[in-house]
Amino acid sequence: MKDSTATTAAPPTGTELGRYLRARRARVTPAEAGLPAGTGLRRTPGLRREELATLAGVSVDYYTRLERGRETNPSPAVIDALARALRLGGDAHERLRELAELASGRLTEPHPTADDTVRASTLRMLQALAPLPAYVVSRHMYMLAANAPGKALLPGLWDWPAERRNLTRYLFLHPVGRVLYQPWEATVATSVAHLRAVGGTDPDSPRLMSLVGELLLKSPEFGPLWERYDVCERGGGTKSFDHPKVGAMTLTYEVMTLARTGGQRMVVYQAEPDTPDEKAMLGLAPAE
The missing domain is CATH 1.10.260.40 (lambda repressor-like DNA-binding domains)
Structure with missing residues (x-):
């Protein structure tokens, strides 16, 4: 990419x-x-x-x-x-x-060069995690790989070419992304705060600058959030979805940084056992 x-x-x-x-x-x-x-x-x-x-x-x-x-x-x-x-x-x-x-000048190289190549061992892990939805994103939230439930969790993202598959772009500019996460406002605020956290120590990234420029032009909601200068590192938590295939569900997720990748992270979702949330999650896609 x-x-x-x-x-x-x-x-x-x-x-x-x-x-x-x-x-x-x-x-x-x-x-x-x-x-x-x-x-x-x-x-x-x-x-x-x-x-x-x-x-x-x-x-x-x-x-x-x-x-x-x-x-x-x-x-x-x-x-x-x-x-x-x-x-x-x-x-x-x-x-x-x-x-x-x-x-x-005390911190001259805060982050290693990003790499969009996902290791074979990581790809195998993604498949082994099914039926849990799981995917790998870059530092700037570009989607790099996912298992079948992970792809099904984000409808429409995979219709975009690989170079446009960014989760923040999806939240603001894709019609499904704007209704999938509940509440949308809190989700996008966190996503923008993460971009600010990345941009603070990586301000000259062409990819980040291009993404921010596009969102400033195309989304009236992005600019005010960007100018707040909130920062937030990605971590685990809970997300609620209104999914077009399986309906409402609330999932917990964990974010794991992958060593020696320039900032790649694996995100894995799960649901409480024996709950409607788990039934909905398992209905996303068959395990590969």
Whole structure:
């Protein structure tokens, strides 16, 4: 599978750090930060630069230079102080650390080169997992391989050519993808947050840039979610479906990173035994 060629250049990593800081600053109100509301009209949503600088214990000049990409070597202590002031936790705090390391040059190759070739042993594992739906996706959520139940779980995706089989694209642009997951809004928010997590440390990926550009043009719902700068690493959980063949079902899933593949992940679904959900899941497709 070839990467598409993007038409715009990637932003410098320092700028990406600044964009992330600005987006997160706009989402914290003075009241949430323990500051008095003050009087007069606030032209800036969320915290002002000087308010965030004060909360983090840095000068306004230093913070302004950091946000504008003119300061590219913040210390871990400064980054942690900013994270506390911005109320960042978990993945969001870790993303801020990674962006700071990229800006400083301390993290120069955060991820190995992606490979779309799925190992033969992984393909055999996919088949052995049937009747559980299972598939392998790339770092940017391109579908690389699936067993029969895994293919049946995502109707219509396989009608697209291989280079377009991206799960985020499917969610926003395929008519089945827009109704398959319930609730759709929560599912797409998580998917976009994952793309942000990937893009924060891989901003110059032609494939990612092309995908984001297409979704910004074709989906009115994508842009506002993209600009929130939420980040979320893929993990296990629960998903509810309204499947055109088997109807409503809720499945749990696990996500396993495959070593030495440049970020490939295997996703495996299952249902509680002896439940209507299991009956629906088993009706997706016969085991191969």
